Amino acid sequence: MHLVAVLALDQVIPFDLSVPVDTFGRVRLPDGEEPYEVRVCSVAPEVRAAGGVFTVRAPHGLETLAEADTIVLPGQADPTGPLPPGVADALRTAAANGTRIASICVGAFTLAATGLLDGRRATTHWAAARQLAERHPRVTVDPKVLYVDNGQFLTSAGAAAALDMCLHMVRKDHGSAVAAHTARLSVMPLEREGGQAQFIVHELPPAPAGTTLEPLLRWLEENCDRDLTLEEIASRAGMSTRTLNRRFREQTGTTPMRWLHRTRVRRAQYLLETTPYPVERIALKAGFGSPTAFRERFRRVVGTSPRAYRKAFQAARD
Structure with a gap:
């Protein structure tokens, strides 16, 4: 089974955290098998969610990163803060072992802080793109796309682009039919045109359920x-x-x-x-x-x- 570790750091953005947990958790193969196991991990048993409205309990610690096949980095309310001790080393070690690492929205700041995006193209929320480029000049920041896939490292823009990227990873792992089924369960919206249209995954666009059309x-x-x-x-x-x-x-x-x-x-x-x-x-x-x-x-x-x-x-x- 493919292990997906979602790293929840302090002031984690709830939407960013929920998208990979929900998307990978929905995936089913044609025989009904669940191909992914999703674990939420952190440096502490509990972390605050952005806005301080609730706390997130992380059942697993940083050791999960060493076991994971895919690591997902959600954004934080303040993405420019220093990484907690051990996080950068754990991510670099995982990368050296071939683990796929993906960031969501301003989670790109976490990934960039490890140096793993140096010399690579990446994206983030459009409102934070300039700041990411200034803070990490060795990263080529493209604010006009939904996500960027460098093979081992992926970055996505804000909000619904996280779903686009997660479905893209599902398609790479298990093909279009499985990704399309997951998209329908997630009520995936239509892809966007122009520069924001990347390799977005669907066999056909899902019709909005319950509409007269x-x-x-x-x-x-x-x-x-x-x-x-x-x-x-x-x-x-x-x-x-x-x-x-x-x-x-x-x-x-x-x-x-x-x-x-x-x-x-x-x-x-x-x-x-x-x-x-x-x-x-x-x-x-x-x-x-x-x-x-x-x-x-x-x-x-x-x-x-x-x-x-x-x-x-x-x-x-x-």
Whole structure:
């Protein structure tokens, strides 16, 4: 079983702490097996949560870091404070043994303080990016992405980006189907476009449960390979295009055509990961008019080419 150690230091940010505990704890393999064991550890039996509204009991000590396969570093209310005695050495020793280490939000300051991010690209919450770069000039800070995967070391931006990164690790460990199932259980939101779109993991975007658009969203998923127009989608929904656009904005935060394009990209991601199909065939199966249009849209949303995406995924799975 893969051991995930979540290090809770004083003034730990509760959301940062809960995301890896909850996400890895939800993962199930096709046979129902739980592939991860999650342990919360610290330098003391209890630590204060950010804001001082409650304390967090850590059942395990720093010795857990030496046993872990993955270590996750949540952020702290004051990320610039000195590390408690023993933390930096424990993390450096774990890294030397090949342990995967990931930081969430301003947890990047903890990881950077060990020197393990020197000469590497990293990210953190956009509001703290400049401070991280100034405090650790040997780290290349990129504030425009959801997360950065350097192989052994990963860093994520703030808030929901932690979930993106955790699901990314699940996909690397167990493939798209397992990650997609975990995402649905976590009610994973749509990926963000542009520079913030990295290797985000889903077979298809989950439809918001309980919304009036849910049947239409499922229909779009099933028919995304067709040359659909806004008028045809509105007709299927039994409403005008204007009303459809308004309902989509209200319930999904985007437009029908953007939802469709993202659905197509996710289907393409799944096919790139799980089949040997050439790009031309994947473009057709995912509903793009041409390989050129597919490559352009894929790069715009995912941030890389279909070929590079497939190569990265296959390397991770190997």
